[in-house]
Amino acid sequence: MTQAPAKSWTELKAQTPRKNSIPEGLWLRCPGCGQMIYRKQMEANLHVCPECQHHYRIGAVERVRQMADPGSFEPMFTGLSPTDPLAFRDLKSYADRLLAEQIKTGQVDAVVAGTAFVKGRAAMLCVLDLSFMMGSMGSVVGEAVTRSIETATERNLPLVIVSGSGGARMQEAGLSLMQMAKTSAALARLDDAGGLFISVLTDPTTGGVTASFAMLGDVIFAEPKALIGFAGPRVIQQTIRQELPEGFQRAEYLLQSGMVDRVVPRAELRSEIARVIDYSGR
Amino acid sequence: MASYYQLEFEKPVVEIEQRIAELEQKARRAGAPPAEAPAYPGIETPEAEPLPDPAAIAVEIERLREQREAELARVYSSLSPRDTVLVARHPKRPQTRDYVELMCKDFCELHGDRRFGDDPAMVVGFARIGSTKVLVVGHYKGRTTKERIACHFGCAHPEGYRKALAKMKLAEKFGLPIVTFVDTPGAYPGIGAEQRGQAEAIAVNLREMSRLKTPIVSIVIGEGGSGGALGIAVADRVAMLEHAWYSVISPEGCAAILWKQANDQTNQLAAQALKLTARDNLELGIIDAIVPEPPGGAHRDPQRAAANIERWITDQLHELRSVNPSTLPARRYERFRKLGSYTEVPVG
Ligand SMILES: [Zn+2]
Numbered sequence: 001m002t003q004a005p006a007k008s009w010t011e012l013k014a015q016t017p018r019k020n021s022i023p024e025g026l027w028l029r030c031p032g033c034g035q036m037i038y039r040k041q042m043e044a045n046l047h048v049c050p051e052c053q054h055h056y057r058i059g060a061v062e063r064v065r066q067m068a069d070p071g072s073f074e075p076m077f078t079g080l081s082p083t084d085p086l087a088f089r090d091l092k093s094y095a096d097r098l099l100a101e102q103i104k105t106g107q108v109d110a111v112v113a114g115t116a117f118v119k120g121r122a123a124m125l126c127v128l129d130l131s132f133m134m135g136s137m138g139s140v141v142g143e144a145v146t147r148s149i150e151t152a153t154e155r156n157l158p159l160v161i162v163s164g165s166g167g168a169r170m171q172e173a174g175l176s177l178m179q180m181a182k183t184s185a186a187l188a189r190l191d192d193a194g195g196l197f198i199s200v201l202t203d204p205t206t207g208g209v210t211a212s213f214a215m216l217g218d219v220i221f222a223e224p225k226a227l228i229g230f231a232g233p234r235v236i237q238q239t240i241r242q243e244l245p246e247g248f249q250r251a252e253y254l255l256q257s258g259m260v261d262r263v264v265p266r267a268e269l270r271s272e273i274a275r276v277i278d279y280s281g282r
Numbered sequence: 283m284a285s286y287y288q289l290e291f292e293k294p295v296v297e298i299e300q301r302i303a304e305l306e307q308k309a310r311r312a313g314a315p316p317a318e319a320p321a322y323p324g325i326e327t328p329e330a331e332p333l334p335d336p337a338a339i340a341v342e343i344e345r346l347r348e349q350r351e352a353e354l355a356r357v358y359s360s361l362s363p364r365d366t367v368l369v370a371r372h373p374k375r376p377q378t379r380d381y382v383e384l385m386c387k388d389f390c391e392l393h394g395d396r397r398f399g400d401d402p403a404m405v406v407g408f409a410r411i412g413s414t415k416v417l418v419v420g421h422y423k424g425r426t427t428k429e430r431i432a433c434h435f436g437c438a439h440p441e442g443y444r445k446a447l448a449k450m451k452l453a454e455k456f457g458l459p460i461v462t463f464v465d466t467p468g469a470y471p472g473i474g475a476e477q478r479g480q481a482e483a484i485a486v487n488l489r490e491m492s493r494l495k496t497p498i499v500s501i502v503i504g505e506g507g508s509g510g511a512l513g514i515a516v517a518d519r520v521a522m523l524e525h526a527w528y529s530v531i532s533p534e535g536c537a538a539i540l541w542k543q544a545n546d547q548t549n550q551l552a553a554q555a556l557k558l559t560a561r562d563n564l565e566l567g568i569i570d571a572i573v574p575e576p577p578g579g580a581h582r583d584p585q586r587a588a589a590n591i592e593r594w595i596t597d598q599l600h601e602l603r604s605v606n607p608s609t610l611p612a613r614r615y616e617r618f619r620k621l622g623s624y625t626e627v628p629v630g
Contacts, residue, residue: 078629085566085623086557090540139622146619168508168530170540173556174568177530178621180509181516184485185492185615192493208530210481211469211509216489230481230509231471235535239471249476257477 030054046266055223055266057203059105060112060129063162067125067270068116075114077147082109082140086173094171097133105132109140110165113148115157119274124152127162128209130202135165137209138172142179145213149186153193158282160273162200163214167207180212187216196280198273201228201251201260219276221264222251228260289372291357291365295578298350302343309339354578361525363553367533369525369579370504371467376584378405378420378463381503384588385595386411386418392449394441398478401442403433403470404514406449411461411592414599417453419446419514420463423504436505437470440483443513447487450494457607459497459599462514467532469510484513491516492618493611497602499595501573502526503580506558518614519598521571522560523587525579528568529558567621 027036032054042049046066047056058066064073088094102108110132116125126148128135137145145161152159168176190197199217201210203226211230222228229236229249237244247253251263264272288296312335361369369375382389386409394400405422408415423436446462453460469480491498491514500517506528522528531539536556537548544552557563560572573594580587605613 079627081625081627083623083625086555088555090536090551090555091542139624143622143624170531170536170556172623173530173558174528174563174566175622177508177512178568178618180485181488181492181512181618182621184488185516185618188489188493188611189615191489208509211484211513212488213485215479215482215485229476230469230484231476236471236473236476240473244473248473257479259479259482 048266053224053265055203055225057130057164059131060107060110060127060162063127064112064114064116064125066266067118067127067160067162067273069118069120072117073114073125074116075112076151077113077144078108080108080140080143082138082172084171085139085175086171088171088173090171097171101132105129107132109138109144110135111141111144113144115151118160118277119270121274121277122157123273123277124148124155124157124159125162126160128165130164133169135163135209136167136169136176137165137179137212138169138176139179141169142176142182145179145183146186149183149190149197149213152197153186153190153195156193156195156282158196158198158277158280159190160198160200161213161217162202163205163209164202165205165207165209165214167209177208180208183213184216187213191218196277196282198276200264200269200273202226204228206230206232215259217261218280219262220260221262221269221272222254222260223269224251224263224265226251228254289365289368291361295350295353295357298346298353302346302350305339305343305346309336309343312336312339351577354582358525358575358578362550363527363556363559364533364550366525366559367505367527367553369581370527372579372581374581375504376580376587377425377465377504378418378422379425380584381463381588381591382407382409382418382420384585385592389418392452393445395444395448397444398441399439401439401445402429403436403438403466404442404446406446408458411599412596414596415458416599417449417458417460418463419450419460420503421466421511421514423465434470436466437468438466438510438513439470439472439475440478440480443469443480443483443487446514447490450491450498454494454496457496459499459602460494460517461595461599462498462500462517464500464502464506464511464515464528465504466507466510467505468507468535469513481509484509487513488516492614495607495610497599497605497607497610498614499598499602501591501594502528502560502569503591505532507532516614516618518602518610518617519571520569521573521594522563522569523573523580523591524560524575526560527553527558528560528563529556531556533558 030049033052084095110129113126201222254260389409391407424430424433498517499519500515502522533553534544536552537544541548563569576583576586
């Protein structure tokens with residue numbers, strides 16, 4: 001049942017150089033404004049285009065680096081590894097896919113979690129990683145998210161989950177679907193205990209992740225222009241056979257529809273989180 | 283006999299049915315009532331062809347009927363996952379409203395989410411099953427073309443999920459157990475649905491159902507498509523009808539994404555890979571029971587299907603009645619908490 005590359009996240013991270021989703025090269029053309037921008041400058045700017053504020057997608061390791069006070073992050077649940085419970089095979093076997101993704105990203109699955117300080121406030125931090133199978137939620141992601149919620153509940157810590165995900169992981173089929181129920185039920189218990197959950201939605205957050213814990217934040221932040229929805233735009237277009245409105249399913253559109261509390265630029269995320277933690281009295 | 287919506291794998295059965303029909307006609311021509319009934323030999327008919335022996339025809343019809351039963355049982359005991367999906371979607375397959383009519387008394391339908399509208403793709407109301415008062419919640423696809431379009435073929439909107447939750451909270455307040463019938467290809471993917479928070483509506487149902495202090499039993503009666511299905515299926519006991527399917531995505535959706543195209547072949551592969559049958563789901567621990575269907579599927583004998591479902595529901599409600607309602611959320615949490623498959627190495 002297992003195919004167990006029993007390496008911890010930290011071990012693998014040490015072995016493999018970190019990769020981000022941006023093509024290599026000193027300069028790159030910004031998809032937001034079309035200008036040539038200097039990569040180092042963009043990276044130093046939290047992976048945001050200095051010209052047009054286009055928010056580049058970032059992996060979980062970079063996200064943690066940006067969010068947590070330096071040196072404060074204590075990783076947890078790093079012993080969790082995915083299995084291939086259904087012996088799933090599409091054009092490629094899930095087992096092979098997992099291994100390829102693990103080598104590519106240096107991570108065991110699409111989630112990084114641990115305790116950290118955010119501007120001096122202790123918090124439970126859990127980050128989905130888009131670079132690993134589109135941040136999809138299978139058993140490991142579901143388990144790590146659930147444990148993060150449980151830890152926040154037990155230790156009375158504010159919970160911050162940063163989502164970026166294509167949704168439930170098809171290769172674990174029904175078991176992935178059940179992670180939606182599991183994580184949401186854990187949030188009911190956090191809520192019963194009076195805990196605080198800040199959900200941060202990044203580009204893109206769709207499917208089963210949106211339809212479970214990601215939309216259940218007491219406070220929901222979204223990064224500018226992030227695509228957020230239940231169904232993907234292509235599926236919607238195929239179903240209704242008409243043009244989608246301008247800006248449809250973007251963070252600003254969700255703000256207007258009343259679905260998120262604030263659209264928060266990456267540079268302000270830490271201070272906004274700290275502010276809500278303070279107001280919550282946690 | 284049924285000439286509608288023929289399923290490829292039912293061909294042998296349909297052939298037998300045609301032969302039965304032919305023989306019955308012959309028997310009528312012979313002036314005898316078809317099958318089983320006593321034959322009246324020696325009755326004159328105006329036809330030129332030699333008189334068939336009605337008694338012999340009756341025997342042959344009886345033989346074919348038995349053959350048909352055996353063939354149905356054989357075909358339906360070994361459906362491929364793809365065939366299962368086709369049976370689960372059969373246009374004549376009984377739906378939530380059918381089961382309500384067949385097994386409930388005094389159905390008191392409740393409409394509207396008090397926010398936006400009333401979604402016909404979600405049916406909700408008080409009812410009695412046997413002597414037990416319950417709240418029934420179920421997806422509804424519609425029977426007529428007009429109804430199907432209004433119901434978006436069983437794809438509920440946020441207002442459907444919100445209606446369901448609002449009434450489920452009412453059930454909790456009244457101390458009524460909740461029975462849900464899952465039958466949806468998935469929640470509706472559209473502009474209005476997104477605008478009104480489809481994801482949020484489902485997510486809230488998952489969270490709130492997990493902490494309702496009243497028994498919840500769910501059964502997937504047809505299609506259990508993804509979050510749209512789960513949105514009314516966070517229950518103490520979950521079952522599937524024998525030929526229903528339940529998974530994270532439809533085979534077509536899965537094929538389109540992972541095989542880059544949905545066609546007969548990839549749909550079949552995806553259906554296989556998704557482990558969507560009742561037996562698969564039972565093995566994975568996702569459901570607790572499989573409710574058998576009559577031979578040839580629920581659409582051939584809705585009454586019997588309803589009776590089987592009713593028996594299962596009644597048994598579950600009976601068991602759950604002995605549980606203190608305030609402890610149900612913790613038990614329900616444990617039920618879902620343990621689902622998933624991973625390995626863990628100690629980290630020190
Ligand atoms: Zn730019």
